[in-house]
Amino acid sequence: MAFLKVVPLEEALKVINSFSLKPKIEEIKLEEALGRVLAEDIESPMDVPPFDRSTVDGYAVKSKDTWGAGETNPVKLKVVGEINAGDMPKIELKDGESAYISTGAPLPKGADAVIPFEEVDRENEWVVIYKPVYPDYGVMKAGADVPKGKLLLKKGTKLSFKETALLSAVGFEKVKVFAKPKVAVISTGNEIILPGKDLKYGQIYDINGRAISDAIRELGGEAYFLGIARDDRESLKEKILEGLKYDMIILSGGASGGIRDLTASIIEELGEIKVHGIAIQPGKPTIIGLIEGKPIFGLPGYPTSCLTNFTLLVAPLIKKLLGQSQEYRKVKKKLAHKVFSVKGRRQFLPVRIEDDKAVPILKGSGAVTSFIDADGFIEVPENVEILDEGEEVEVILFGV
Amino acid sequence: MAFLKVVPLEEALKVINSFSLKPKIEEIKLEEALGRVLAEDIESPMDVPPFDRSTVDGYAVKSKDTWGAGETNPVKLKVVGEINAGDMPKIELKDGESAYISTGAPLPKGADAVIPFEEVDRENEWVVIYKPVYPDYGVMKAGADVPKGKLLLKKGTKLSFKETALLSAVGFEKVKVFAKPKVAVISTGNEIILPGKDLKYGQIYDINGRAISDAIRELGGEAYFLGIARDDRESLKEKILEGLKYDMIILSGGASGGIRDLTASIIEELGEIKVHGIAIQPGKPTIIGLIEGKPIFGLPGYPTSCLTNFTLLVAPLIKKLLGQSQEYRKVKKKLAHKVFSVKGRRQFLPVRIEDDKAVPILKGSGAVTSFIDADGFIEVPENVEILDEGEEVEVILFGV
Numbered sequence: 001m002a003f004l005k006v007v008p009l010e011e012a013l014k015v016i017n018s019f020s021l022k023p024k025i026e027e028i029k030l031e032e033a034l035g036r037v038l039a040e041d042i043e044s045p046m047d048v049p050p051f052d053r054s055t056v057d058g059y060a061v062k063s064k065d066t067w068g069a070g071e072t073n074p075v076k077l078k079v080v081g082e083i084n085a086g087d088m089p090k091i092e093l094k095d096g097e098s099a100y101i102s103t104g105a106p107l108p109k110g111a112d113a114v115i116p117f118e119e120v121d122r123e124n125e126w127v128v129i130y131k132p133v134y135p136d137y138g139v140m141k142a143g144a145d146v147p148k149g150k151l152l153l154k155k156g157t158k159l160s161f162k163e164t165a166l167l168s169a170v171g172f173e174k175v176k177v178f179a180k181p182k183v184a185v186i187s188t189g190n191e192i193i194l195p196g197k198d199l200k201y202g203q204i205y206d207i208n209g210r211a212i213s214d215a216i217r218e219l220g221g222e223a224y225f226l227g228i229a230r231d232d233r234e235s236l237k238e239k240i241l242e243g244l245k246y247d248m249i250i251l252s253g254g255a256s257g258g259i260r261d262l263t264a265s266i267i268e269e270l271g272e273i274k275v276h277g278i279a280i281q282p283g284k285p286t287i288i289g290l291i292e293g294k295p296i297f298g299l300p301g302y303p304t305s306c307l308t309n310f311t312l313l314v315a316p317l318i319k320k321l322l323g324q325s326q327e328y329r330k331v332k333k334k335l336a337h338k339v340f341s342v343k344g345r346r347q348f349l350p351v352r353i354e355d356d357k358a359v360p361i362l363k364g365s366g367a368v369t370s371f372i373d374a375d376g377f378i379e380v381p382e383n384v385e386i387l388d389e390g391e392e393v394e395v396i397l398f399g400v
Numbered sequence: 401m402a403f404l405k406v407v408p409l410e411e412a413l414k415v416i417n418s419f420s421l422k423p424k425i426e427e428i429k430l431e432e433a434l435g436r437v438l439a440e441d442i443e444s445p446m447d448v449p450p451f452d453r454s455t456v457d458g459y460a461v462k463s464k465d466t467w468g469a470g471e472t473n474p475v476k477l478k479v480v481g482e483i484n485a486g487d488m489p490k491i492e493l494k495d496g497e498s499a500y501i502s503t504g505a506p507l508p509k510g511a512d513a514v515i516p517f518e519e520v521d522r523e524n525e526w527v528v529i530y531k532p533v534y535p536d537y538g539v540m541k542a543g544a545d546v547p548k549g550k551l552l553l554k555k556g557t558k559l560s561f562k563e564t565a566l567l568s569a570v571g572f573e574k575v576k577v578f579a580k581p582k583v584a585v586i587s588t589g590n591e592i593i594l595p596g597k598d599l600k601y602g603q604i605y606d607i608n609g610r611a612i613s614d615a616i617r618e619l620g621g622e623a624y625f626l627g628i629a630r631d632d633r634e635s636l637k638e639k640i641l642e643g644l645k646y647d648m649i650i651l652s653g654g655a656s657g658g659i660r661d662l663t664a665s666i667i668e669e670l671g672e673i674k675v676h677g678i679a680i681q682p683g684k685p686t687i688i689g690l691i692e693g694k695p696i697f698g699l700p701g702y703p704t705s706c707l708t709n710f711t712l713l714v715a716p717l718i719k720k721l722l723g724q725s726q727e728y729r730k731v732k733k734k735l736a737h738k739v740f741s742v743k744g745r746r747q748f749l750p751v752r753i754e755d756d757k758a759v760p761i762l763k764g765s766g767a768v769t770s771f772i773d774a775d776g777f778i779e780v781p782e783n784v785e786i787l788d789e790g791e792e793v794e795v796i797l798f799g800v
Contacts, residue, residue, distance in 0.1 A: 086679045087590070190484065205569055
């Protein structure tokens, strides 16, 4: 069995950060970019709109031609043409001339304003104007919306429908995003079986495999659930070797301690153990290793413990590979009731969020429902025994 | 051109709700269920754990055998076997007997407590116990976590990693979810071209097609972007006929009014116009029709107007088809500065959310950036001309 390298959380995070894994970049079609993470700053390659554009249906004019207009002394301008949206205007207005123009159409040369048709009268080939307009009336100038060169989106942005629409607006057909980190997920334990199979006495259905796989997907990674390794060397080693096809491997322990020793021993055989135990509760049995440059994590078996350690250790690495900040996502809440901890133990307690309150969940880490009810967890530092009701706490949200 | 059936928003929503479109249900594998919407209430088909389960590594005992134990007069019990996680225990404890048991393993018959190995001594085939334990010490009883028959998840729940994990824990290999509504999306206008193509003078890149398609995906629907219809009858009709392969069709207008008339006329030819104009701003030009039982929406061309009407009218229908509440998602904020409206006009103004403030965006609906900056919109009722700074407003969030 491996030497127990119990380290503080911060030390474990340093080890993880020192891994040489780098974000990978790929270029994909914009229509597949929803939910992906930008790998480059985006500056607008063009003016939006790209030309002086009419914002109304009406008449393009030289504004100075209207400056003498009034209700009793209207100005009449000759209508010399018509420009529709999508047209390339071929006409050029001379003094005293106008052109019918539709919303979205480019202004003809010589024009600097558009008067909505509701504000004028039309008399055969003449438009009758009753009030003066200023330059750019009814016009959106080229680049007024988005000027060429403007920084639109930053590297690391997760693309929602608003960002994909913006990229479309400035002409991107393809976009560079971070490749999804590929993560192998393995559950371990003789008592664990996959849902859909018949449950024999003494067996329980897998929960961590599904939880971790889907949490990885929510983070933006690609999860490959390799199923369940039995509590024997051959079975576990086979799964780990299969996992080396991916960028990293996450094991979650069965309930027993035997698996932990086995995992440690196989990592030592194939690679190197970097951390064996973290000085937090839960997290004491967590193993971090490196095999052929691929990080391998052995997380605790209890669902809440497993997910807490996933959130503390693995999620930041996945976010790093996606070019994002590795900060935990935290919210400040008030503790709903007093909690006790053990002095000398740095503890993370699951909590549920209710409005502005963090409600501690005290079902014990074995309970599936404590995992389901919890939104995240709070830290009780080593030197603290009691957190009082109403105290402000920072909740680290699960998964993200 | 069709008769202009301008109706209040509520009337338009009633029309949409009267459409005979029904949610469809499909059964899928749990591993593909992340992000999907449950089509059934889920009651637990089993107890979790399914058996009385040890929560520690230690010794299974009859608790009554320990009741006389003390530091100076320990009780010695004979260790008659070993039970590991996943084992089907074959032994049955008699008085004075114990068995070594690992975490997660089922208790043998006769045992009702487990003492952690750290709390006892082992002497050959004997375990030495220094303190009494009560029944269920170190044991999680069958069903203590999730009792059989408990309502776990409600129909309409969008499945996150926590819910998929819970479903796995109670043995679901497959799950019934609402089928994704299939929505055809068409952009229209001679001036609109797809990103990646060369922009000629007078043209702009599509924004609504991408925005609406990806907003539909975020809602849980399936979007089919059919591209851009030119401003002529044949082109538009061809796209609409293609769109009838899907559950509904969403058109967004080019800038010009001509497209609107054309859309109305084609809907009248192929089906029926139900609403032509809604008494809101923006939304006046919105068309709602029905062709062969398929709803068809003609939304305004300006991105912010288009998205506002999508949120008000189309999103609730998509959510209905996903078995979800059709309520708008709203947050209460304080208005960051005074806004003016026109009396007699029911207006929706785009706002950006900053902490507890709603900041009105006054760039005009033509601006792409007003769409990007906005998180949603607020309503200014018909009889209101001014909303004051600091006033509480309800922000309807875009898309959802």
